[in-house]
Amino acid sequence: MQRRQFIHLSSLAAAVAVLPGCAAVANLTTGPLIERHLPKDYSGVVAVRKDARSTLVTHAGGLALREEKQPVTKDTRFLIGSITKWISAVTVLRLADMGTLDLDAPIARHLPELPAANGAVTLRQLMSNRSGIPNGLLEALKKDRAAVEKLEIGPVEAALRFGTGTPTSSPGERWDYSYTNWILVAAVVERARKEPFTETVEELVLAPSGVRDTSFAATGYEDEVGMAVAYNEAGLRKTSPVPPMIVASGTMYSTASDLVKIADTVYFTKLLSDKARKELSTVVVPSEDYALGGKVKTIATKEGARTLAWEAGAIGAYKSLLAYDPADGRVVVLLNNTDMPQSEQARIAVALFQDM
Known part of the structure; x- marks a missing residue:
């Protein structure tokens, strides 16, 4: 099977920034700490770092492409699922810092075509999945999945097609983890x-972070050089369509080191204002540990409680987790291409945090 040469979507030439006081990412492939906590058949990448001044230690195992026995390496790219939402939220917060967007203004300011009740919703409510707008995309998928998955429409057109249903609750009242919320977020940004x-996203988040292996997947992504292919328990490919309408919620790919670079940039540089970082780290839905675009979880360690940015993703058989302590840069990243249960990834991440 011939794999296509990967082409990055961005034309921006960003130099890789090294954060003050932080060591460069080392070319390490294993570590006893990581191996103690991983199943022997783990397929993917795991990276850990004790703090922002320490070296990132990376373990890679298993196969990225089983048909040709291509191994996973520390630089292999994986789809990251809903970690995309966290990066999207960072993008919106940057726009709020710039005065381009207002988290608490009605989205009708940018999407006047929406019904009045839908247009009254705010970006804050969308990014915390509390808009009350029904998941029109999910309903359409239930009726004719094949037809919807073939749609090559962008967020604005999708918002006006799937985001117009009569609200099922008042804005801010009820949690609903919905694709449609994020279609509307992307549509507002595009307008x-x-x-x-x-x-x-490329201009405001990825370029300042200095990443080169993170962007948005397009049709045929699984055949790109450098990308892991996802497989189910039976060893069959289990990948997922990446229609452009859902770019804000789940179509990004990345590497372990790139995810750490993005988090370092978010929490240890002036990319965001102090106010915006606080917004990103404030739980809005306590029952879900959910803030804006991702979770904030507190775990117990031998050094005391740690409150982490907890960004998990699942798309097809790709499973991913970025657990990051904004206080000192301690981090665990897990990227997997064999449909690993997210609960198992969470267990491993907590164990690694507790063992560092």
């Missing part, structure tokens, strides 16, 4: 910036 959502 405000007058450019594709993907370009805004």
